[in-house]
Amino acid sequence: MPAASDSTREALLNAARELAQTRGYNAFSFRDLSDLIGVKTASIHYHFPTKADLGRELVIRYREQLAELTRQIDARTSDPGERLDRFIAILRTGLKKGTRMCLGGMFGAEYSTLPGPVQSEVRTFFEGCESWLVNVLAAGRESGRFRFEGNPEQAAQALFASLEGAMMTARAFHDESRFVTAADLATRALSNHE
Amino acid sequence: MPAASDSTREALLNAARELAQTRGYNAFSFRDLSDLIGVKTASIHYHFPTKADLGRELVIRYREQLAELTRQIDARTSDPGERLDRFIAILRTGLKKGTRMCLGGMFGAEYSTLPGPVQSEVRTFFEGCESWLVNVLAAGRESGRFRFEGNPEQAAQALFASLEGAMMTARAFHDESRFVTAADLATRALSNHE
DNA sequence: GTTGGATGACCTACTACTAGGTAGGTTTCT
């Protein structure tokens, strides 16, 4: 019921997510959250016993939000090309005009310094994205929309890595168009031209 | 004369580079270096007044080493396809079997928290890699070896982002083959099939 | 009167960085 508490928890998660996407896990502190939300650092430990707990929930939420969005894509269209386009549009939105990175890409870079439970959620995030892309790519190849060599698993891994890399460079150069054109070229590279 | 000092400085740079490629700039400390090299943290400041100075030199060195290697590629072969293959092989070697990331990718993710002077070196690193790739791709399209839409600059940016992303995921999954197959697919996507 | 939520005060460990000193070698001056 505690609408106040629930909203505090929610506010903490939202602020932490932004900090994590801009600065990374290692470069934001409970004090940062305290300043941002206006709650003492000791109180943060009430909602999240440890920073690892917070980090873990951050990734889980991020993953589930993206899963929900892909479900909406699946419901809206069955065309593989359009599905991929919409997926890319979602990632682009997350960049916030080149001011943020994907949480997965950020935590992927910080991977070796993350607490174990956070690491495994990060891997699950990647695997989830890739498995959705596997279906899209496999269906697209079947329908003649896509063309690529190797199995769909490898193509999905390569595609997702490309998109993550493009989000990273877009943020570093503060230039969203770097992501847009890279995603565009990746999509065309998969397309069947004949 | 300063054979001892020069080797200490060298040892610090090598250790710092490994730490930076595995843990990142924000996640290694002068104490880590102290423990690794066996010199007190205060003495590290003798060689590098601030951590930013160390970080800056790290990126400059990394960039110059890669520039030297691309020069060797250019001297050895003029075939665009082979040049790209060799470039990819250099990046693969740097992964150390999936235990390290590219320094550029790591610092790219940490970008917003890096000291200004380090940031600008990181950008220069990216621009250097991309401009070398621009030449390779442009020559390859000219010769009929490569085929891609848009200008070579965009293609080079997208390709390099793909490779960086693939290095990131390869490290997270401790699986070098993720990079190898992704690089392979990226190369094939650029190839002219007819 | 118990419980959910927040607090102040505190702790330990660590961060980059600095002040001042020193052993040993080289350079310079006489």
Next chain:
DNA sequence: AGAAACCTACCTAGTAGTAGGTCATCCAAC
């Protein structure tokens, strides 16, 4: 040649500040 001056490379011992985390306490709502 010998003394004075200087330099390199490192040290001990410290600075102020920050990290995540603990604990007893408080207060309002049911």
